[in-house]
Every structure is written in C-alpha cells, then in structure tokens.
Amino acid sequence: MKLRNLIACLMLGLVLLAPNFARQAEAQSVQVSMPKIKFTDRTLPNGMRVLSAVDNSSPTVAIQVWYHVGSKDDPAGRSGFAHLFEHIMFKATKNMKSEMMDRLTEDVGGFNNAFTNPDVTVYFEVVPSNYLETLLWAEADRLSGLTVDEPNFKSERSVVQEEFRQSYVAPPYGMLEYLIEQQSFTSHPYKRATIGSIEDLDAASLEDVRAFHKTYYRPDNATLVVAGDFDPKQLNAWIDKYLAPIPKPFAALPRVGIKEPERKAERRITHSAANVPLPAIAFTYLTPPERNADAEPLRIAATILAEGESSRLYRSLIYDQQVAQSADAVPDLREDAGLFYFQVVLAGGKKPEEGERALLAEIKKMQDAPVSAAELDKAKNQLVTNELRQRETSNGKALALGSAAVLLGDPNRVNTDLGKLQAVTAADVQRVMKKYFTDANRLVITYLPEPAKAAVGQNRVGGEDQ
C-alpha cells in the first residue's frame, strides 16, 4: 500500500512546478522562487539517456533507472507481468546473486526500491555517496541480463500474489480501486490493472522473463538519473566504463498503438463484495494524456475539488451535507490517454444515490461558474508546496527529473512547467470541466456490501477451545 501511495504522488506530481508566490493576497507574502534543478543531459551512443544533478549538501546520492515499459506493455494473457518482472530484477544476474542489490544498498545504510505503473518501471537506490560507482556497476549488470532460476521465479511470483491480496483483497476498498483501473478503458491495454490477476500471474514462465528483458530492457529504452553528492567528471568516466559498452539491439522497440475510443454514453456498473463496511461510488472520465496542455487545469481542478478541508468536496459532501466519509478526486493522467476519477465512500446510513447527486452537483458548479481567484491561488500554492516537499531529497529530485524526461518527453519541463501552472486561469478550469466532465464520458461504479448470508452460523468456526 505504501508503494501505491508513491505511485499516486508521482502521478499527481508529474507536473513539476516552480514557484511564484507573488500574487498571494497577503501583504507579508514574499516571492519565493523554487530553486531550479540544474542538470546535465547526455545521450550515450547506445541510446541511453543520462541526467544528473549535483547537490553536495548531504553525503548521499540517489540513482534511478527509468525503463520506458509499464503494464500497458504486458504480453497477451500475462496481465501483471511488467510488475512481476520488476520483482525479478532483484534476483540473480550473471555477476550478482539474488538480493545482492540489498547487500550493496541496505547493508551499507542505504535503501533500494522500485515501482511499476501503466507506462514506466523505475528502479532506485539511495546510498552513501562513496558507493556510487558500485551501484552504477550493479545497474549495468542487471541491464545486461538476468540468470534467475525456476525456484526463485516461483517464489517471487507468490510474493506478488500476496501483494495482490494485501493491496486489493484485504483492504475494504481495494477491489473498487481495481475496478476503476480495469473498467475505465475498453480497448487500450490500460484496461488491464497493473497488478494483473492471480491466474495470469500463474501462467507466467521463465521464458516470458527472458523475452521481456530482451524486448524492453535495453539501453535505448532506459534513462539513468543521478542526483546528490558526486563529482560530474568522475560520474561521466564511470558511465563510460559501465553503461556505454552495453550494446544497443537492432530490433525495433514495440510500442502500443491502440487508441482508446471516445465514450458515447454513460455506463454504469454495480459490484457487490464481501467486506465493504460502507457503500461507495466512483465516477471515471477519460481526459487527454499528461503531455496535453489541459493537464495543468485538470490538476488545478482536482486540487480545488478535493485537496484539504477547504476543498469543495470536503466542504460540501463531508462537512455540510455529511453524506460522505471520504471524497477524492484523482487526475491519473497517463502517457497515451488520461483518466480522471472520483471516489466517494458514503457516511453511515447514506445511500449511493445521495452521494451521486451531491457529487454531480459539485461537478456542475465547477462547470456553471468560474472558480474564485482565492481558490485558484490556493490550489497553485498547494501544488507548488507539495512539489517543493518532494524535492527536499535527492531521490525526490531524481523522480522529478525522470518523470519530466521520460513521461513528458523533455527534462527541461522540470523547471518550466511551473510557468504553465501559474498561467492557468479560472476560465481554463471552467473550460476543462465543461469539456471532459460530460454525462456521455462518465463511468459510474456503485460498490456495495454483499447481501448478508442467510446462515451466519455456517461461517462460524469451532467455538471457544480452552
């Protein structure tokens, strides 16, 4: 679950903002500029892109490798494979035993982790800066090939199945999130949830692992980001030594070409599940992808709707009407197509219809009148401050750089997107609300507790046994 939060943050943070607080109403307000991230950008002859940003304030360094492959690239009949593969990347390689990455990071006081989303798979390490060369060697080694065996593969597959249960089956609203992912798209491979299914995971084999590595884990599909304490000259020399020699394959990189068709009419799904403490509803809408200019106004709309206790949904649904226990608005804008969804858990005793009416009314208000100048400024401040917090650490800076380069196609956007955000007007917000939040573009999911089983006693086990 922690990791899922990370993904959400990443998605929300994809627009890297810089600051301009000058227009704050308060007299005491001083303009603070978000420090620019100064970086170098180099592409090796084998196609690997290398971004680096020096910061010697603490003796640590963050190393990330972004592979431009995600769950939308899962092989047919293998939903969840890109993510399973990510786990396998911590197993044996030609020169490393299983879990050796942990020996090189955790054992020296650092850490490593990775995440997979629909579009990318990202591996990262934070270590004492004197271990930088060691980690560049290790990343080069696992990009060069895996030698994982059958028992390790199967064991890790079981771990991923437990992750599926822990993230989607045990938590009360896990399956609702799964449905949002799975039901929002009809044609594009985004219709497969990143975590996949137990059956498809069971079908995955070592042969699939070899083929997937060969197809997608290649230098011209990778971006290395190094941020923190290092000497740029030395970094370049190490990159030349460890990463530049990895050959670029001749085969073309496969890319998803399927377009998601426009929605023509509202669709409604009702799902009943065990363990639903309070009913919930979700609305999902298709929007343009994250590189589109409407991404900024959409993010501002989501912030005005649902960020904090002064947001519109909190004030209306939770505070005034007390119809909801929680209310979220999530701009899950992706590479090929965007998704914007709302998730509302009802307050005790309230019906899904009441939540639906209240949510629709708030969406309509955003369409009927422009948001106030104060709301707009507040949302910008919230987004900028969140971004500043993300960039407090080297790992956070590297995430910002990596997303700009890989997902937005230009690392400079790490410093320039702020201007775009600051330029968003109330009219822009109103325009995107009208354009995308239409009845025909809506999927409604109603999530209900299963009707109580007739014979409760059947489920009881034993009794007291003392």
Add this chain to the structure above:
Amino acid sequence: MKRFTLPNRSAIELLLVSAFVLAPVVINGQTPQATPPPPAQPRSVKFPQPVEKRLTNGLRVIVIERAGAPLVAGQFLVRNGAESDPIELAGLSNMVADLITKGTQKRSATEIAEAVEALGGSLDSSARWDSSRVGVNVISSKIGPALEILSDVVRRPTFKEDEIERLRQQTIDDLTVELGEPSAIAQYVASRVVFGDTPYGKPLSGTTESIRLINRNHIVQFHGRYYQPDNAILVLGGDIKPENAFRLAQQYFGDWERPRNVVPPVAAAKLDTSRGPRVIVVDKPDAGQAAVLVARAGITRRDADFFTGLVANSVLSGYSGRLNQEIRIKRGLSYGAGSTLDARRDVGPFSASAQTKNLSAALVADLLMKEVTRLSTEPVPDLEMVPRKAVVSGNFARNLETAAGLVSQVGSLALHGIQFEEINRYLGNVQSITAVDLQRFAAARLGAKETNIIIVGNAKEFLPELRKLYTQVEVIPVAELDLNTALLRKKQPTN
C-alpha cells in the same frame, strides 16, 4: 509499486559504516567486470544543532536551522496524549486534537482550513500515546501567518456542540472502515492482550461505544488541563533563523498566560500480566488474507537499553531482516514481514507481523515466533550485526534530510526529556552494541514465552494447523469482538 516498504525503511542517508560485503577485487579493462568496484572513502556527516529558549510562560521553543529547500516545518507538542484519556473515554485526546481546528473565537472550521490551505500547507493535528500535536509544513515566507493560525487553534478553540456531533459521526464511520482491515483488527486486539484494561490497552482513537460517551465537558476539561504553555513544546526547523523563530514564538505565544494549576502527572501505563500469553484467533470469514501478529511488552523510550533494542529490532525487521528473509524472500509467503519496537513514555509494545493467504497463517505465526525466539537463544553473527547496524544508522540520518523529519526527531527527544547531544552520539551508540548485549537484551526483554499470538482471518482455513502447534486457542467470531475490554468478547446472554 513493488517491493514492500516497511514502516521503518523510510528515508535514508548514510554513513561511516564500511560494507563488509564488497570484495575489493577489481578486474581492469574488462566490461562488465565480474565483481563490484569497492567503495571510495566515505564523507562524514554533521547534523544541525538545535537551540532553545523558554518563554516566561514556560513554553519551550526549539529551533533547528538547516539551509536547503525553502521550507519550514513546525510542531506544537502537548505533553499529554491518549495515555491520559480516562479509561472509559478512549479516543478523548484524539477528539480534542481534531476539534481544535474546527473553530476558534476568531475563525470557523471552514475559515481555519481556508486560511492555512491558502498558505499551501495544512494543520495536521492528532493525539499519540505520549502527546497531542499540531504540525505545519509551509514555504519559509509563510511561517509567520501559519504560526498565527496554529496559536489561535491551540489557545482559543470553542468546541461548539455541532462540531462535536459532526466529528463523532465521522469518527464512528472512520472506525467502521478501519475495522474492515484484518491488520487493523489484529493491532487493536494485540493492545488489549498486552496491556489489558490499562491505558495503552484501549484503541487510541476510541471505539464506537466510547466515542458516544464523550461530551463537551470532557473535551473542554482535557483541553484546559493539558493545552497549557508550561506543558508544551514548540519546535521549528528548516529554512529559518533562530532569532526569527524566537521572535515569532514570542509574538504568537508570549502573551499566553501560565495557568495557576500544575498539570497533573500521567498515571503510569501498566502491563496486563494476569492472563499469561494468549493465542487468539478473530474469525473473519470474508477476509481475503489473514493478518498474523505476535506481540508482547517492549521498552520505554528512556530505557538504558534503547539502542540495543533498536539494533535487535533491526536484526528482525527491515527488508533484509530475519522476518522478511524467512517469510518473504525464502518462502514467498507474504509481501512483507517486519517488527516494531514502539518505545513510549511507559513500556510500549513489541510486535512482529505479516499478512499471508489464510491457508498459510499458522505457518507464518510459527515462523514469526521462531525468529523472535532465536534472537535470545543464539548470538547474532558479526556478518549480520554490521549491516543491520548500518540500517539503523542510515534510517536515522535519512530521516533528518527533510525539515519535517528533523522537527519530528528533535520533538521526540524534547518530549522524553533526552539531551539533544543524543543526535550526534546516535551513530556511536548504535556502533557500540555487541552481539552479547543483544542476546542478553533479547532474552530478558523480548522472550517468546511472554509473547502472544493474534491472527485475524478466515479461521477454518488455518485453525486445524494452528491447533497442532498450540493447544489453547481462543476463537472469537468477529461479530462478537469487543475492543472495550481485555475480555475481547461481547457479553452474550445465550451462547
């Protein structure tokens, strides 16, 4: 989204610890080389020094300046939290903390949220066991206005009846949602089992029943008694000069009068030793996965063996800790297994846990118990001590990389009356722990004999296996679970 992040594996930085694993052989001129290049010379770390002043009304103000991002984190700590809730009013301190941001003499709930969110921040108020706290985190230029709002909410909340009723309903809904999660139920049951009907035994945010009993008088009384300048600490850290911080503290808190009455001392939390270790199954037939937890009493924050405890916990917990090695890495039984040594003002809990498919719950319980036991029966080899100490040191240093992390660490030291020098002695303290210390500590303080087992899941899938391991198993159907008492069962007239 993938590799499990355990709670104590959060942020990092790094240290002087040299790695034992790296073979120093470098094969030149060959790529890729077969062995990793060895590390270079490490750089040393220096942590910023806190400075402090006491205002004439008794408020302790602590500042840690650290250049870097233009952010300031602030934390206002009251020295009383859930431990001070009357036994039958579980959740009182947490309701008070929530309610202070829901209206003051000057602002309504909505106006408070608008004011602080316009600054790009939020007021995060909550109760912990040892404290009640309000945190802010804003860009440096907004810290003045943020402190004005913070001072308003801690000093002049109005506790209007309609806000109390609204929060009561919200809290009950939140509990309903939370108790849908097997792991949350397991944690609450564990507290009752280890601490019985004493303060740490109750759920921190209350139960549906206790929340219904709390009235405005209780709330006003709790606030009046504990939210006082001589019972509080203000910590500010990040991009702020001490003189500026002290001036702001004086401006917004200086005219707060010290009360005539002395804050009463906290009654010590006690352990429940009346029942001996228990094996409890909460049968939740709709659970798609079981939560398995073993728990016992641990240590206090001021325990002389605190650092030994940290290292012992690190041997068990963290990605490459023994629990995750045995349960996830070797056997694929869970997304992650770990342990927590929660050192509080009084003796807090030690627990180890994992979630697994229902069928393997008994096996996972057995593995958790075996690893806890092994800590006291065998010395930890050096080859394992060195990296596990590096993990503790690395986590500590990394947590100090953000303004919020710095403030939280310093606030915790201040709350427990520990000298700030501990920050700079921390790495040395960790390094000085030996395998002998660790085994002695584990035998005396983390023995498996006093450890309870709690499993929440679909019992019919694991009960037969569990009964082969333990003869006395208490099975409680989830519908009959009562968290208000150490008995854990609702009174049933017929059964």
